Amino acid sequence: MPAKKKKSGKKGKKGKKSGKAKTPTVIDGISTEEMSKEQLEEHIVRLREELDREREERNYFQLERDKVNTFWEITKRQLEEKKAELRNKDREMEDAEERHQIEIKVYKQKVKHLLYEHQNNISELKAEGAVSLKLAQDDHRGEELDLRKDKRALKVSLKEQELSHEEIIKNLKRKHDEEITELRSDFERQAKEIEAKYEKKMRTLRDELDLRRKTEIHEIEERKNGQINSLMKNHEKAFSDIKNYYNDITLNNLALINTLKEQVEEMKKKEERMEKQMAEISAKNKMLAEPLQKAQEEVEELKKELANYEKDKETLRMTKARLRLSEEDNKSLKWEHEVLEQRFEKTQDERDELYRKFVKAIHEVQQKSNFKNLLLEKKLGALADTLEKKEAQLNEVLSASNLDPTALTVVTRKLEDVLDSKNSAIKDLQYELARVCKAHNDLLRTYEAKLNQFGIPTEELGFKPLESTVGGQSLGQGPAGLVSAPS
Numbered sequence: 001m002p003a004k005k006k007k008s009g010k011k012g013k014k015g016k017k018s019g020k021a022k023t024p025t026v027i028d029g030i031s032t033e034e035m036s037k038e039q040l041e042e043h044i045v046r047l048r049e050e051l052d053r054e055r056e057e058r059n060y061f062q063l064e065r066d067k068v069n070t071f072w073e074i075t076k077r078q079l080e081e082k083k084a085e086l087r088n089k090d091r092e093m094e095d096a097e098e099r100h101q102i103e104i105k106v107y108k109q110k111v112k113h114l115l116y117e118h119q120n121n122i123s124e125l126k127a128e129g130a131v132s133l134k135l136a137q138d139d140h141r142g143e144e145l146d147l148r149k150d151k152r153a154l155k156v157s158l159k160e161q162e163l164s165h166e167e168i169i170k171n172l173k174r175k176h177d178e179e180i181t182e183l184r185s186d187f188e189r190q191a192k193e194i195e196a197k198y199e200k201k202m203r204t205l206r207d208e209l210d211l212r213r214k215t216e217i218h219e220i221e222e223r224k225n226g227q228i229n230s231l232m233k234n235h236e237k238a239f240s241d242i243k244n245y246y247n248d249i250t251l252n253n254l255a256l257i258n259t260l261k262e263q264v265e266e267m268k269k270k271e272e273r274m275e276k277q278m279a280e281i282s283a284k285n286k287m288l289a290e291p292l293q294k295a296q297e298e299v300e301e302l303k304k305e306l307a308n309y310e311k312d313k314e315t316l317r318m319t320k321a322r323l324r325l326s327e328e329d330n331k332s333l334k335w336e337h338e339v340l341e342q343r344f345e346k347t348q349d350e351r352d353e354l355y356r357k358f359v360k361a362i363h364e365v366q367q368k369s370n371f372k373n374l375l376l377e378k379k380l381g382a383l384a385d386t387l388e389k390k391e392a393q394l395n396e397v398l399s400a401s402n403l404d405p406t407a408l409t410v411v412t413r414k415l416e417d418v419l420d421s422k423n424s425a426i427k428d429l430q431y432e433l434a435r436v437c438k439a440h441n442d443l444l445r446t447y448e449a450k451l452n453q454f455g456i457p458t459e460e461l462g463f464k465p466l467e468s469t470v471g472g473q474s475l476g477q478g479p480a481g482l483v484s485a486p487s
Contacts, residue, residue: 209455238318365439
């Protein structure tokens with residue numbers, strides 16, 4: 001496209017030259033008649049270069065046109081080939097569709113045969129299931145009758161056992177009530193003793209804490225007084241420095257006044273000489289009097305401001321120093337306050353955690369110890385009852401059978417052996433009971449010591465732990481694991 005435009009432009013130029021032969025052509029604002037030979041030659045060279053460039057562009061576009069034609073022929077040939085392949089594929093698809101329809105018909109026939117066989121099988125299975133269900137129902141009816149008979153027999157036996165158990169439960173409840181009244185009286189007495197003891201401990205602990213608080217307050221007051229004294233010393237030192245500074249200034253001013261007095265005397269002497277000149281200068285002085293007075297007033301004001309500035313500057317420096325010290329003290333006190341608050345929160349959390357653990361452990365120990373005490377007491381009661389029964393039976397047997405002395409000695413020896421074994425079993429049970437009670441009391445003392453260590457009063461527990469006194473005199477003050485077995 002650009003080559004064509006250039007060619008048409010060139011033809012237009014030639015037409016203009018042929019149509020207007022009489023009128024001179026204008027090149028670069030200059031007519032050809034006014035151009036020199038060198039300019040015409042340069043113009044011819046430019047035209048030749050433009051001609052060569054146009055020829056190259058024409059050759060390039062001819063090549064591009066040939067390439068496009070070849071590409072078009074190749075794509076046209078490929079398009080025809082693809083159309084032929086598409087027609088072949090259409091024929092293959094039609095053949096496959098026909099084969100697929102035939103296969104579908106065959107499979108439909110097979111499915112019909114399978115459905116017929118399936119219906120036959122289902123009918124046979126239903127008949128078999130009905131027969132088996134009838135047999136199973138007959139069996140279940142027989143089993144149900146047997147189970148109902150067993151149920152009636154069990155109900156009768158259960159009723160008899162309930163009647164016998166009710167009598168036993170009444171006796172046990174009566175004994176249990178008597179034991180509870182005795183235990184309650186013992187526990188109330190022990191609770192009163194423990195309460196009196198811990199009230200005494202609490203008073204001593206409160207006195208110690210008050211003394212500690214007073215000593216800490218005294219130390220804080222001493223630190224405060226020391227800081228106040230240091231601030232007063234710094235203030236006095238700064239005041240003495242300012243006082244010395246102003247004394248030096250006053251001495252310098254006195255010396256200056258003396259020198260000025262001497263100069264005044266000299267000036268008086270000169271004044272006599274200068275009176276003549278004063279008459280001449282008086283007129284000028286009258287003119288300069290007012291500006292001079294204003295300048296002097298300004299000088300006085302500036303001197304006053306300078307003196308006030310120095311004073312303010314010194315006081316500002318001292319105030320900044322005091323402010324810096326007070327800020328440092330404030331920061332240190334804030335830091336100490338934050339540290340103390342964190343410690344206080346940490347101790348509160350530890351106190352709450354210990355309190356929860358203590359309450360939980362006390363409940364567990366009380367439950368375990370009560371349960372063990374009841375078991376041991378029941379065992380002891382049962383053994384005592386069996387022992388009395390055996391003694392009564394033995395006495396009856398001995399009185400009923402008139403044995404000779406040798407046989408009687410043998411029987412008594414065997415009886416003594418049995419009694420010794422029973423007594424040893426009773427002592428072992430008593431030892432076990434004493435060890436459990438001792439462990440309970442030691443745990444109570446340990447938690448009381450922890451509470452005193454963390455400053456928790458026992459009144460905040462919500463209950464009063466009871467100290468067991470079963471076998472108390474024979475245990476001693478050692479730990480529960482070191483209770484010696486009775487010999």
